[in-house]
Amino acid sequence: xxxxxxxxxxxxxxxxxxxxICGLFARRAYNVEGIACMxxxxxxxxxxxxxxxxxxxLDQMIKQVDKLEDVLIVERYDSGxxxxxxxxxxxx
Amino acid sequence: xxMSGAEITIKLLERxxxxxxxxxPGGANLPLYDALGQSGNIKHILTRHEQGxxxxxQGMARVTGKPAVFFATxxxxxxNTLTAIADAKLDSIPIICITGQVPLSMIGTDAFQxxxxxxxxxxxxxxxxxxxxxxxxxKVIPDAFRIAASGRPGPVVIDVPKDVQMAMVEFDQWPxxxxxxxxxxxxxxxxxxxxxxxxxxxxPILYLGGGVIQSDSASQALAVAEKGAIPSVMTLxxxxxxxxxxxxxxxxxxxxxxxxxxxxxxxCDLLIAVGVRFDDRATGKVSEFCPNAKIIHMDIDPSELDxxxxxxxxxxxxxxxxxxxxxxxxxRQSRTEWNSRIExxxxxxxxxxxxADDPTSPYGVILKAAELVGDQAIVCTDVGQHQMRTAQxxxxxxxxxxLTSGGLGTMGFGMPAALGAALAAPxxxxxxxxxxxxxxxxxxDLATAMEYDIPVKIILTNNNALGLVRQQQDLFxxxxxxxxxxxxxxxxxxxxxxxxxxxxxxxxxxxxxxxLAQALAEPGPxxxxxxISPDEPVYPMVAPGAAxxxxxxxxxxx
Numbered sequence: 001x002x003x004x005x006x007x008x009x010x011x012x013x014x015x016x017x018x019x020x021i022c023g024l025f026a027r028r029a030y031n032v033e034g035i036a037c038m039x040x041x042x043x044x045x046x047x048x049x050x051x052x053x054x055x056x057x058l059d060q061m062i063k064q065v066d067k068l069e070d071v072l073i074v075e076r077y078d079s080g081x082x083x084x085x086x087x088x089x090x091x092x
Numbered sequence: 093x094x095m096s097g098a099e100i101t102i103k104l105l106e107r108x109x110x111x112x113x114x115x116x117p118g119g120a121n122l123p124l125y126d127a128l129g130q131s132g133n134i135k136h137i138l139t140r141h142e143q144g145x146x147x148x149x150q151g152m153a154r155v156t157g158k159p160a161v162f163f164a165t166x167x168x169x170x171x172n173t174l175t176a177i178a179d180a181k182l183d184s185i186p187i188i189c190i191t192g193q194v195p196l197s198m199i200g201t202d203a204f205q206x207x208x209x210x211x212x213x214x215x216x217x218x219x220x221x222x223x224x225x226x227x228x229x230x231k232v233i234p235d236a237f238r239i240a241a242s243g244r245p246g247p248v249v250i251d252v253p254k255d256v257q258m259a260m261v262e263f264d265q266w267p268x269x270x271x272x273x274x275x276x277x278x279x280x281x282x283x284x285x286x287x288x289x290x291x292x293x294x295x296p297i298l299y300l301g302g303g304v305i306q307s308d309s310a311s312q313a314l315a316v317a318e319k320g321a322i323p324s325v326m327t328l329x330x331x332x333x334x335x336x337x338x339x340x341x342x343x344x345x346x347x348x349x350x351x352x353x354x355x356x357x358x359x360c361d362l363l364i365a366v367g368v369r370f371d372d373r374a375t376g377k378v379s380e381f382c383p384n385a386k387i388i389h390m391d392i393d394p395s396e397l398d399x400x401x402x403x404x405x406x407x408x409x410x411x412x413x414x415x416x417x418x419x420x421x422x423x424r425q426s427r428t429e430w431n432s433r434i435e436x437x438x439x440x441x442x443x444x445x446x447x448a449d450d451p452t453s454p455y456g457v458i459l460k461a462a463e464l465v466g467d468q469a470i471v472c473t474d475v476g477q478h479q480m481r482t483a484q485x486x487x488x489x490x491x492x493x494x495l496t497s498g499g500l501g502t503m504g505f506g507m508p509a510a511l512g513a514a515l516a517a518p519x520x521x522x523x524x525x526x527x528x529x530x531x532x533x534x535x536x537d538l539a540t541a542m543e544y545d546i547p548v549k550i551i552l553t554n555n556n557a558l559g560l561v562r563q564q565q566d567l568f569x570x571x572x573x574x575x576x577x578x579x580x581x582x583x584x585x586x587x588x589x590x591x592x593x594x595x596x597x598x599x600x601x602x603x604x605x606x607x608l609a610q611a612l613a614e615p616g617p618x619x620x621x622x623x624i625s626p627d628e629p630v631y632p633m634v635a636p637g638a639a640x641x642x643x644x645x646x647x648x649x650x
Contacts, residue, residue, distance in 0.1 A: 016210055016222065023214050063395035069219040069239055 004033065005054040006081035007062065010073040013039055013046040017070045021048065024064055030057060036083050045072065049083050093264070097226030098123035098257040099130075101190070104233040106133045108269045110161050112152065112515050113137070114145035118165025120205060121192025123257035125163070137515065137544060140536035142169050144508040146176020147534070149187045151512020154495045155470060157308060159186040159240040159248075160512070166192045167205030170251070171212065175502055178216040180247040182499025183329060184306060186240035187247045189213075195255040196224065209251040218246030226259040230267050237270030243410075244393040245306055275410035276392070278417055282407045286364075286388045287421030289405055290320055293362035293386075295430045298322050299345065301374075302329030302498065303367015303391060309412035310491040313366060314338075315419055321427040322364070323434050325353055327374050328483055329498045330367070336487040342434070343443070346374035347634045348480040351441035351647070354632075354640040356434055357382050365389045367411040370400035371499065376640035390414045444631070444646050445485055451604045454553050454624050458482050460605060461523060461551055464612050469521040470495065470513045472548075474506035474530030477559035480630045482525050493520075504533030510548040511541055522547070523612070528554040528584065538591035541617040549612050550619045556581055557626040567644060568635060577626065588619040599623035 011017050018037065025032050034051030052058065066074045095103070101124060105113070114137040117125040128136055139145040145162040152160035164173045170191045180187045194203040210222040219239045221232050229252070236248040290296055304313050310333045317324045317340045324334050325345040334341040342353045354376075357363070363385040368374070375381040378400055389396070389403035390411060397406040407414050447453025451460040458481055462469075471486055472495040473479040479496055488494055495513055497505035510524035531552055541548055562576040585595045596611035596618060598604040611620045631645030 016214075016220075019211060020214055027215060060395065060399060067393070067395055 003054045004051055004080070005058065006077040006084065007050045007052060007065070008075040008077060008081065009048040009050070009065065009071055010040070011046050011048055012070040012072070013043050014070075017046070018048070020068050020070060021050075021065060024068070025052075025061065028057065028061070030061055034084050034087065036087060049081055051084050054078065094260055094262045096123065096127065096257065097229055097252065097259050097261065098127040100226065100229050100261065101233060101252065101257070102127040102131050102134065103266070104229065105161060106131060107266060108233070108237050109158070110134060113161050113163055114139050114148035114512070115163025116142055116145060116165065116169060117163070118169050118192060118205065120166035120194055120254050121163060121169070121190075121252075121257070123254060124190065124192065124252070137511075137540065139508070139540050141534060142172035143176050143504065144534050144537040144540065146173050146180070146187065146189065147505055147508035148512035148515070149189075150176060150180055150185050150505075151472065151495060151509035152516040153180075153185050153187050154509070155492055155513045155516040157306070157492065159188050159237050161188045161190060164189065164191045165205065166194055166209065167207045169205075170207055170209040174212060174216060175500075177213060177247045177249065179497050179500040179502045179505065181216050181218065183497065184245050184302060185247065186245035188236050188240055189247065189249045191249065191251045192257070193222070193251045193253040196253045197255070199253065209249065213249040216247070217249050220249040220251070222251045223253070223256050226256050226261040227263070229256070230263060234267050234270030238272060241271075242273040243276075244303075275413050276408065278407070278409045278413055280417070282405070283414065283417045284421060286390070286405050286407050287418055289362060289386065289388055290322070290364060291423045294427070295360045295433075296320070296322050296362040296364060297342070297357060297360040298324035299327070299363050299365045299368055300324055300330040300333045301327040301366065301368030303411045304330055304333050305491045307367065307392070307410050307412040308491070309415050310334075312412060312415035312419065316415055316422055319419065319424050320422045321425055321431060323356060323431065325349075325357065327368055327371065327498070328496060331483060332488040332491040332494045335489045344483050346376065346640060347636075348484060348630055348632065349640070350443035350484070351632055351643055352434070352437040352443075354634070354643060355437050355441055358384075358641050359433070360385045363387045365403070366415070367391060369396050375400070376634050377638055380639035380641065440648065442648055443484065444648060446628070451608055452598050452622060454478065454628055455481055455485055457551060457553065457598065457608070457622050458485055458525060460608055461612065462487050464609050465521045465523055469493065469523055470510075470517060472496065472506045472510040472513060472522065472524040474524070474526040475501045475503045476527040476530055477563065477630045478525045478527045478553045480560070484630075503530040507531060507541075507548070507550060508534050508537050510550070511537065511546050514546045514548050521549070521612070523549045523551060525551050525553070527559060528552065528556060528578075528582070529558045531584075535587065538588060538593050538617070538619075542592035545616045547615060548617050549614070550617070551622065552584055552619060553622045553624050554584060555624045555626040555628075559626065560630070562626055563629045563633070566629065567633070584619065584621055594618040595621065597621045
């Protein structure tokens with residue numbers, strides 16, 4: 001099984017941001033396996049967590065995501081992130 | 093102050109220094125047009141198709157380096173702009189498209205002339221906005237100019253619902269005009285490392301692209317080339333960086349390069365890639381591109397570094413800053429051995445230009461026109477054989493004088509882009525090389541040229557075919573010319589005449605050179621018709637997907 005990694009994004013919070021991010025992955029046929037999003041500090045920004053397969057295109061994907069105007073910070077958690085561990089309980 | 097969203101938009105555009113906007117009005121952007129009509133500072137160019145407006149904006153932006161604006165209404169107006177926007181994305185051109193949208197409350201109801209402009213433009217813009225309140229315009233418009241021009245430039249779409257255009261806003265002061273962000277800081281270690289690789293290399297080649305043009309650093313690139321005696325190739329987008337005729341100029345590389353250019357790249361031991369993205373038309377089969385070379389890649393966009401080719405050294409930064417910082421570290425040397433080898437390659441595998449002396453031949457008309465218009469001319473092309481021929485032989489001498497659709501390869505680009513160039517640089521002659529296939533794709537804007545008396549000279553080489561397609565069928569599809577030959581002829585002279593454009597025909601004409609000179613000296617727009625044979629290929633050619641060393645045609649048999 002492919003090793004997975006989590007990308008944590010801080011983004012501006014408005015309708016359309018998600019389509020920028022998901023579109024970026026979709027057109028490169030790079031599946032997002034899991035996704036979580038919550039507003040931060042009253043809703044001016046949001047955090048998005050993406051669970052993705054860690055294949056050799058990942059560095060390029062992260063650079064492309066980082067270029068998006070609405071993406072403020074990109075962090076990578078190669079050993080996973082508890083948000084998905086908790087979410088997994090809902091889909092067992 | 094109290095103003096409507098539309099008035100705010102127009103005022104903000106004025107404050108950004110916008111003086112010309114191309115576009116077409118419709119129901120959803122009429123408030124913007126009404127406000128535009130009250131502006132004494134902005135001239136509007138009414139096109140016949142929104143794609144033409146987009147390419148006029150591109151022509152202005154490519155010549156000036158500054159963001160240019162165009163307008164379209166909602167629905168079909170917006171969808172008609174998409175090709176011009178995608179074209180700007182691939183060539184990193186700063187344009188701003190402002191579209192009208194149905195009122196906010198009607199978005200998502202399949203209202204008349206409603207389309208999801210935001211959604212459609214996500215993958216083809218650098219950034220896009222759907223403006224949800226008139227107050228937001230005070231931030232969005234300067235932001236759009238900042239984003240379009242910062243870092244690696246690109247297109248921005250601003251979709252403005254009609255009720256947002258009409259809403260009244262009270263505000264205290266105007267925001268500052270949007271300006272490009274400061275260029276990123278350089279890592280001096282990267283510069284020094286690159287310089288030491290260049291100084292140690294025996295057979296280096298500079299590989300210069302559109303990034304050099306965009307960052308206005310052609311003179312720095314030339315200085316680096318000259319100080320290190322480094323032969324230089326250019327991408328289609330980089331032409332004009334090193335003057336034609338300069339001993340270090342190896343011309344364009346890739347699919348339609350001269351043989352010596354691709355052969356020199358086969359031999360180089362260091363490829364210094366500056367503001368390029370390793371496009372497949374330039375590299376050929378990428379695994380066999382510059383097989384013996386280490387690579388240094390310099391670019392402002394970090395996502396271009398290691399995207400196609402993993403570089404041995406990367407330098408992230410604005411190309412102008414990078415070259416400026418690099419120059420003092422470059423050792424002055426003559427590289428006599430390598431440059432004599434290049435001279436030998438040039439002598440053994442020269443660029444063969446059939447019909448160079450005949451102004452009625454496909455290459456000859458380009459060379460003759462170049463001679464007649466002089467080195468201040470801005471040269472636009474459409475897409476096809478005429479484009480590749482112009483790229484191969486036109487004597488470019490400076491940046492921002494060569495406008496062509498590189499990345500997207502859009503037929504229909506040339507004529508409206510030429511209109512934009514002429515509007516942006518009224519003091520310079522503007523010529524457009526087109527083909528019969530290409531010009532048809534935006535021929536309606538001949539009316540725009542006529543109406544505003546924009547002095548572009550369109551040189552139409554007519555082979556009554558889709559030449560490059562036909563050439564590929566000739567070479568790779570057993571000469572089965574499916575759908576690439578037109579069965580009947582269109583009379584372009586009558587068409588242009590009908591649009592109110594002066595016409596000149598170099599076919600069956602006693603003095604083609606004199607006729608060409610007369611046409612180019614016309615004060616207004618003119619169409620110069622040059623009938624040519626469909627059986628004249630553009631050589632050399634590298635088959636799509638093949639290595640650049642495997643060139644077809646253009647051999648020297650002398």
